Amino acid sequence: MHIETQAILCAVRGHGEHGAIARALTPADGLRAGYVRGGRSRRLRPILLPGNVIRADFRARTDDQLPALTVELVESRATMLGEPLALAAIDWATALTTTALPESQPYPRLYDALDGMLAAVVAAPSARGWGTALVRYELLLLAELGFGLDLSACVATGAVEGLAFVSPKSGHAVTEAAGAPYAERLLPLPRFLLGGGAAEWPDILDGLRLTGHFLERDLLVGRAADSLAARERLVDRIRRAAG
Secondary structure, three states: OEEEEEEEEEEEEEEOOOEEEEEEEEOOOEEEEEEEOOOOOOOOOOOOOOOOEEEEEEEOOOOOOOOEEEEEEEEOOHHHHHOHHHHHHHHHHHHHHHHHOOEOOOOHHHHHHHHHHHHHHHHOOOHHHHHHHHHHHHHHHHHHOOOOOEEEEEOOOOOOOOEEEEOOOOOEEEEHHHHHHHHHHOEEOOHHHHOOOOOOHHHHHHHHHHHHHHHHHHHOOHHHHHHHHHHHHHHHHHHHHHO
């Protein structure tokens, strides 16, 4: 097996005295793991940071063997190490990717969305600049794994105008009129997911509440639920930033 491709680093852990096992999302070959010789060295540590874009070369004698991985830096996002909120967003997005995706299955749309979301974080470290991109990435990930929401029309009336809520049970949109008597039991549907204008802090927090409900219910269950702690820390930081 030999794969040479650009990839987004999503997770790195030490292995042995000097090496590391890295997991990276590739455009055409999905999430891939590889052993990086000397991965804990001073030279490679700045490269092996989640969120960085690398040129990855995976080589193995058989498909069942953990490949040897050599890496070359394409784009560093290490500038975010001094931005706690932005760094928390990168850590969460890459951790979610590693936790949720099966290995070796291609998700080209997720690759493009994750790359765009991380680029937005670097361009504007305040969550006002990338909060909507994170919500959209989480929604896309849910959809790609078979848990997509239907925000196209009201589940109760079929109307496509006046959508304001999402049913926490079905994941379908509900109009304001149909949902008003049950508003306390429904999830707010932020306007930016319907193509309506710039998002304010309440919209971003509503979006994160929406995706968080379905991530926790449908995807991050069992041992995978441990990763939700990182998301909770991120959302708390965003709430504090919103004042």
